[in-house]
Amino acid sequence: MSRVMRAPTHGDLYSVANRWPPGPAREHPPRKTPQLSTQLRPTDVKRLNRQWRRRTEGRLALLVESVTQPYNLGSILRTAATFGVDQLWLTGNSANPDDPKVGKTALGTAAKVEHTRMASTADALAAARADGYRVVAVELASGALPLHAAPLEPDVCLAVGAEDHGCSPALLAGADAVTYVPQIGRVGSLNVAVATAIALSEARRREWAGLGGEADAPAGS
Numbered sequence: 728m729s730r731v732m733r734a735p736t737h738g739d740l741y742s743v744a745n746r747w748p749p750g751p752a753r754e755h756p757p758r759k760t761p762q763l764s765t766q767l768r769p770t771d772v773k774r775l776n777r778q779w780r781r782r783t784e785g786r787l788a789l790l791v792e793s794v795t796q797p798y799n800l801g802s803i804l805r806t807a808a809t810f811g812v813d814q815l816w817l818t819g820n821s822a823n824p825d826d827p828k829v830g831k832t833a834l835g836t837a838a839k840v841e842h843t844r845m846a847s848t849a850d851a852l853a854a855a856r857a858d859g860y861r862v863v864a865v866e867l868a869s870g871a872l873p874l875h876a877a878p879l880e881p882d883v884c885l886a887v888g889a890e891d892h893g894c895s896p897a898l899l900a901g902a903d904a905v906t907y908v909p910q911i912g913r914v915g916s917l918n919v920a921v922a923t924a925i926a927l928s929e930a931r932r933r934e935w936a937g938l939g940g941e942a943d944a945p946a947g948s
């Protein structure tokens with residue numbers, strides 16, 4: 728009698744490839760039916776944001792030096808609003824937050840971030856210090872610490888530089904520390920708005936990681 732062989736499915740191959748130690752297949756306990764995850768509604772997101780706001784005390788600021796592309800500045804403003812940046816200083820020839828092109832990516836969030844244009848980077852550094860911030864420049868620079876090891880605990884002011892030439896020597900020299908986002912791809916650098924988002928997220932994560940289990944509750948629970 729001939730037997731009909733079926734071609735191995737992706738699942739068969741996966742389970743053989745991942746069996747360790749190799750040997751006969753083991754019985755697995757029946758899986759629990761996973762709860763269906765659904766997107767939060769806007770009111771739920773508002774409630775969730777409120778919960779995180781209540782748990783977050785550290786002050787966070789941002790110094791933006793010569794970010795000339797309006798879409799980049801808009802994106803930075805939106806991320807700054809998301810992570811509760813208390814103060815944003817603009818220096819050099821940074822784009823204007825009121826430029827309609829900034830609004831295309833800021834989507835109305837520019838009004839939610841207090842921002843001040845300063846005459847020079849030195850003035851912005853002095854203002855940040857006077858407000859009690861440690862300034863950490865975010866740049867691929869000699870002596871910079873990888874992000875995970877950088878002193879990002881509150882109160883911290885992160886500083887990012889121009890799309891074409893990066894943070895100025897004055898900014899790097901005037902900062903209390905310099906940090907970089909490690910890269911493993913064959914790329915020169917991140918987009919400035921993306922680098923800002925990663926660094927702001929890490930700064931907040933430091934504080935949130937120290938909270939108790941209450942903060943680990945899934946969204947919407």
Ligand SMILES: C[S@@+](CC[C@H](N)C(=O)[O-])C[C@H]1O[C@@H](n2cnc3c(N)ncnc32)[C@H](O)[C@@H]1O
Nearest residue numbers: 865866887888892893894907908916917919922
């Ligand atoms: C496009 S990069 C500047 C380009 C680069 N410095 C150069 O001269 O080729 C713009 C800004 O993004 C930030 N940036 C981009 N990639 C980064 C990384 N891997 N680590 C830290 N900062 C980064 C820095 O603030 C930098 O000044």
